[in-house]
Amino acid sequence: MRSSARYREDLLNMKPNLYIGGEKVGRGDARIQPGINVMSVTFDLAQDTDWQSLLTAESYFTGNRVNRFTRPPQTSYDLMQKQKMIRLLTQRVGGCIQRCMGHDALVALSIATREMDDKYGTEYSRRFNAYLKDFQERDLTAACAQTDMKGDRSKRPAEQADPDSYVHIVDIKKDGIVVRGAKISITMAAYADEIIVVPTRALRAEDEDYAVAFAIPADWDNVRLITRPVWFRQRERGAAPLSQYGVSDSVVVFDNAFIPKERVFMCQEWDFGRRLALLFADSHRHSYTGCKPAVSDILCGVTALVAEANNIERMAHVRQKLSEFVGGAELSYAAGIASAIYGEKTSSGTFFPNAVYANVGRRLMGETIYHEYNLLTEIAGGLSVTLPFESDFYAEETRRDLQKYIVRNPKISPEDSHLVWRLVENVGSSAMTHWYAIAGVHGGGSPIMETITLNAEYDYEAKKNIARYLGGLVTKLDQSRDLRLEPDLGDTRDTHSTD
Numbered sequence: 243m244r245s246s247a248r249y250r251e252d253l254l255n256m257k258p259n260l261y262i263g264g265e266k267v268g269r270g271d272a273r274i275q276p277g278i279n280v281m282s283v284t285f286d287l288a289q290d291t292d293w294q295s296l297l298t299a300e301s302y303f304t305g306n307r308v309n310r311f312t313r314p315p316q317t318s319y320d321l322m323q324k325q326k327m328i329r330l331l332t333q334r335v336g337g338c339i340q341r342c343m344g345h346d347a348l349v350a351l352s353i354a355t356r357e358m359d360d361k362y363g364t365e366y367s368r369r370f371n372a373y374l375k376d377f378q379e380r381d382l383t384a385a386c387a388q389t390d391m392k393g394d395r396s397k398r399p400a401e402q403a404d405p406d407s408y409v410h411i412v413d414i415k416k417d418g419i420v421v422r423g424a425k426i427s428i429t430m431a432a433y434a435d436e437i438i439v440v441p442t443r444a445l446r447a448e449d450e451d452y453a454v455a456f457a458i459p460a461d462w463d464n465v466r467l468i469t470r471p472v473w474f475r476q477r478e479r480g481a482a483p484l485s486q487y488g489v490s491d492s493v494v495v496f497d498n499a500f501i502p503k504e505r506v507f508m509c510q511e512w513d514f515g516r517r518l519a520l521l522f523a524d525s526h527r528h529s530y531t532g533c534k535p536a537v538s539d540i541l542c543g544v545t546a547l548v549a550e551a552n553n554i555e556r557m558a559h560v561r562q563k564l565s566e567f568v569g570g571a572e573l574s575y576a577a578g579i580a581s582a583i584y585g586e587k588t589s590s591g592t593f594f595p596n597a598v599y600a601n602v603g604r605r606l607m608g609e610t611i612y613h614e615y616n617l618l619t620e621i622a623g624g625l626s627v628t629l630p631f632e633s634d635f636y637a638e639e640t641r642r643d644l645q646k647y648i649v650r651n652p653k654i655s656p657e658d659s660h661l662v663w664r665l666v667e668n669v670g671s672s673a674m675t676h677w678y679a680i681a682g683v684h685g686g687g688s689p690i691m692e693t694i695t696l697n698a699e700y701d702y703e704a705k706k707n708i709a710r711y712l713g714g715l716v717t718k719l720d721q722s723r724d725l726r727l728e729p730d731l732g733d734t735r736d737t738h739s740t741d
């Protein structure tokens with residue numbers, strides 16, 4: 243497996259194709275380092291004896307241990323381990339671990355390529371497995387580029403005035419395809435080794451050129467990344483792990499980019515557009531049942547800490563509010579576990595989470611994220627946005643005043659009181675705060691998308707049957723429809739795991 247140092251070196255060897263604030267830059271640009279620092283933790287912990295068994299899994303190609311982010315789950319236990327790994331890593335870096343995007347794209351393609359081959363006799367799964375084996379051996383990272391610019395939201399891809407509103411095939415050659423269009427909001431593309439492209443929506447026959455999936459190195463010819471970095475506020479003194487982390491999102495432009503055949507995993511199979519889009523989205527929503535509880539854990543911890551700094555920790559309203567974090571985080575996490583044990587083995591061998599549980603777990607957190615920030619704000623008070631600058635806490639003329647007045651709980655030193663408020667500012671009122679709030683709503687699909695999936699998947703007829711029976715409209719209640727799923731509690735343990 244790669245070390246984080248090697249990952250960083252490999253980034254520096256990539257061709258500069260990033261554009262930030264009007265400049266063309268390479269992967270050494272300081273503004274994307276906070277995101278690179280996040281990614282590095284996924285390499286470092288995979289080599290840490292305490293966490294190795296959680297962060298690695300056995301490759302089904304070679305039998306070697308590989309980073310868990312590079313291997314599609316094969317059992318419900320694998321899915322639970324992925325969820326736990328994401329919660330752990332998200333807690334470590336103070337938020338989005340980012341590497342799950344590529345993992346979920348690999349999961350989706352492992353399944354869809356097999357199913358397309360079964361229907362059309364194509365050779366996508368052979369191509370994909372060759373790609374995946376190399377991906378695992380080189381311990382690569384990938385961004386998933388699913389979200390298109392989309393143009394007029396009331397129109398389908400083929401109806402758009404500008405055909406480039408969705409990424410599409412413009413030419414099919416013997417040795418590959420040429421694609422044009424742009425994907426937006428693509429997290430970590432600026433410091434990923436690879437970009438994996440999948441469709442964003444259901445497609446019709448007239449949209450066939452929009453049915454396209456492929457993978458390319460992130461510095462590929464005719465690919466431009468217009469990147470917006472954001473990070474936690476930097477600290478002037480002392481080390482706070484949080485302040486080294488951040489994220490970058492990119493508009494990824496495909497300007498007649500040539501994609502070699504071996505890296506094309508869908509080409510005009512429009513009837514698989516919905517399936518592939520949802521496979522990514524549902525796998526990603528399962529990943530969210532690991533990271534969103536961790537975002538809640540962070541908010542809960544900061545809220546409890548600032549309650550202590552305010553010396554109100556034992557007050558009833560504070561206990562009530564803290565328990566709301568527990569309710570959300572643990573329900574969502576439990577939904578992820580249920581999604582894993584009620585998941586299904588697909589024809590590709592990949593074990594896929596149950597869509598209903600993954601979607602309710604994800605939607606719950608998407609709907610409560612602003613409320614959770616509000617809980618922190620209420621308990622913290624207004625100082626989180628009015629706190630004087632860090633330098634004023636150390637400057638000769640202001641230091642004494644601030645050290646005296648910053649203390650609210652006499653049991654906490656002026657230094658620690660300052661650090662608590664600095665943390666509250668970083669978590670509750672920085673540029674990252676708004677990134678997390680909006681990521682909480684829209685990342686992995688807005689709550690409307692989970693609602694659409696739930697309405698497609700959920701068996702309302704079975705519920706009506708219960709009502710019919712209880713109301714005396716029918717005399718027999720057939721519950722095999724409603725409670726037909728068997729939990730997967732078989733031999734689910736990864737034989738190499740020690741935990």
Ligand SMILES: Cc1cc2nc3c(=O)[nH]c(=O)nc-3n(C[C@H](O)[C@H](O)[C@H](O)COP(=O)(O)OP(=O)(O)OC[C@H]3O[C@@H](n4cnc5c(N)ncnc54)[C@H](O)[C@@H]3O)c2cc1C
Nearest residue numbers: 343386387388389427428429680681684685686687688690
């Ligand atoms: C921080 C962040 C990180 C992200 N990272 C990634 C990433 O790495 N890769 C990636 O591919 N994407 C990423 N996304 C994009 C994310 O998946 C989308 O934002 C999300 O799916 C919503 O799509 P949209 O932004 O195009 O909004 P839209 O879908 O256009 O939504 C706008 C409005 O239209 C409504 N709407 C949309 N569709 C329907 C419908 N069918 N019926 C009724 N109303 C509808 C919505 O409710 C909403 O009110 C990220 C987003 C954020 C905020």
